Amino acid sequence: MTGPTLRFGDAFTSHMVLQRDVPVPVQGDGPPGEEVRVTFAGQAVTARVTGQGRWTATLAPLAASAHAQTLTARTATQRAQCRDVLVGDVWLCAGQSNMELGVTMADHPDRALALADQPLLRLLLIHKSSAPTPQVHFPPAAGQPRWTVCTPRTARRGGWGGFSVVALHFGARLVADLGVPVGLIQAAYGGSRIAPFIPLWAQRGHPALDADAAEIRAADHAARSGPHPFTPYQAWNTLKPGTAWNAMIAPLTPLPLRGALWYQGESDVGDAGPYAARLRALMVALRRASGQPHLPVYAAQLAPYRYASDDDLLALWAAQQTATRGPHSGLACTADLGDLNDIHPLRKAEVGRRLASLALHRTYGRADVPGSGPDLRAVTFGPGRATLTFRTHMDSALRTLDGGAPRGFALAGPDGQFAPAVVRLRGVRAHLHSSDVPAPTQVRHAWQVGAEPNLTDAGQLPATPFLRR
Numbered sequence: 001m002t003g004p005t006l007r008f009g010d011a012f013t014s015h016m017v018l019q020r021d022v023p024v025p026v027q028g029d030g031p032p033g034e035e036v037r038v039t040f041a042g043q044a045v046t047a048r049v050t051g052q053g054r055w056t057a058t059l060a061p062l063a064a065s066a067h068a069q070t071l072t073a074r075t076a077t078q079r080a081q082c083r084d085v086l087v088g089d090v091w092l093c094a095g096q097s098n099m100e101l102g103v104t105m106a107d108h109p110d111r112a113l114a115l116a117d118q119p120l121l122r123l124l125l126i127h128k129s130s131a132p133t134p135q136v137h138f139p140p141a142a143g144q145p146r147w148t149v150c151t152p153r154t155a156r157r158g159g160w161g162g163f164s165v166v167a168l169h170f171g172a173r174l175v176a177d178l179g180v181p182v183g184l185i186q187a188a189y190g191g192s193r194i195a196p197f198i199p200l201w202a203q204r205g206h207p208a209l210d211a212d213a214a215e216i217r218a219a220d221h222a223a224r225s226g227p228h229p230f231t232p233y234q235a236w237n238t239l240k241p242g243t244a245w246n247a248m249i250a251p252l253t254p255l256p257l258r259g260a261l262w263y264q265g266e267s268d269v270g271d272a273g274p275y276a277a278r279l280r281a282l283m284v285a286l287r288r289a290s291g292q293p294h295l296p297v298y299a300a301q302l303a304p305y306r307y308a309s310d311d312d313l314l315a316l317w318a319a320q321q322t323a324t325r326g327p328h329s330g331l332a333c334t335a336d337l338g339d340l341n342d343i344h345p346l347r348k349a350e351v352g353r354r355l356a357s358l359a360l361h362r363t364y365g366r367a368d369v370p371g372s373g374p375d376l377r378a379v380t381f382g383p384g385r386a387t388l389t390f391r392t393h394m395d396s397a398l399r400t401l402d403g404g405a406p407r408g409f410a411l412a413g414p415d416g417q418f419a420p421a422v423v424r425l426r427g428v429r430a431h432l433h434s435s436d437v438p439a440p441t442q443v444r445h446a447w448q449v450g451a452e453p454n455l456t457d458a459g460q461l462p463a464t465p466f467l468r469r
Helices: 109-115 151-155 165-178 207-225 242-252 275-290 308-322 349-362
Strands: 015-019 024-029 033-038 043-048 054-059 065-074 079-095 118-125 148-150 182-188 259-263 299-300 329-332 375-382 385-391 410-411 418-420 421-425 429-433 442-445 467-469
Touching: 015 054, 024 033, 024 065, 033 054, 033 259, 043 054, 079 109, 079 207, 079 242, 109 148, 109 151, 118 165, 118 299, 165 182, 165 259, 165 349, 182 242, 207 275, 259 275, 259 349, 275 299, 275 308, 299 349, 308 329, 308 467, 329 349, 375 467, 410 429
Parallel strands: 015 079, 079 182, 079 259, 118 182, 259 299, 299 329
Antiparallel strands: 024 054, 033 043, 033 065, 065 079, 118 148, 375 385, 385 429, 410 418, 410 442, 421 429, 442 467
16 A cells, blocks of 8 residues: 655646745645655755645745756655746736736737747646635645746636736746746636635734624534535635635745735725725735735736726725835726726736836836836815825926826815816926815825826826825
């Protein structure tokens, strides 16, 4: 009779990228009690297989390397290997359908596929699945994910029209600018709300999170005397809190990451009240699970679309902005990339490139790369006017993307009735005037569904919509 097989954890396969510059826990299964010796890049570390058949051996920090190497695990009688392993930066790309949308579904698929001829870019597509409790392995019914070298053929494979086009453009930009291997992990579930991506232990600090935690605990308690109540739920509109995390993220942990991208929110429009708290909880979960308390998490703003109420989308925008304020997070503007008649706008290359600019600027310290468009820093009001001061790319002067007049600015007084404002740009300031608002107390910029912003600076990225009182 043969015993348990020595194997690596599901996140460790040939063609993968290991995260540089941090300790790397390498996990797997094996015969309980046996010693496992792991070798890679001149290192040799050992671990003992637990009674549950699991082992973890931690490699010391590794320097970036485009040289293909072999990761090997051995016991006295067995051996397992991952070949063609590179060392660089690993990014998790998660969310719902706009992150899931593949390279053949967006605008100009030929351009995306041309970028996909990139041996330093590696892809891991996590299949959509859910589970009632945190899993060590990806659910077998969803299929075993495998790292692949990014090529036009592999980029087309699987998913919704192939690998995420947003992630592909993001990763290709990083490889081009940094010259190091980049691994992209796609874990997107079309139609999912944010709650299924938040584990039980992060569901706290807001009444909605507390309610989700109570629902999970009640289901776990019911499972003691019968089937788990969350087990049948697989469709996007029936996913229960924590279940996407359990099946799609938990098996990855504690794989080190360089950062995470989040493109989601369509299914939470209309319930924006708890969204900021939920997005913060997800950030906390990703940072704790990866063992990196300052893990960067960058989100894509929802693009404009005619939801049941324009106010519902604006409330979600406000929640996204609130949640992504901070030194290790940010929001990529997409207000000019929407399609009011299509919840899946096709201009995804720009979304990926803007997320890459954000990461290059904030995570990699590239001052020459704009992290965002002009960022509002201060507002002063006067009779019939307002002066807005922005932080701009390399302190450059404000301008417009199309050379025309700045669009989408309006002022309102205490009655809340907005009137369009005439705008004059001077350096990093915008001077607004409206004869219809004698005593303004509020200003907005593109804070309307369908109002495409054109304010920019030398970085050529649009300013994010805002409402300031």
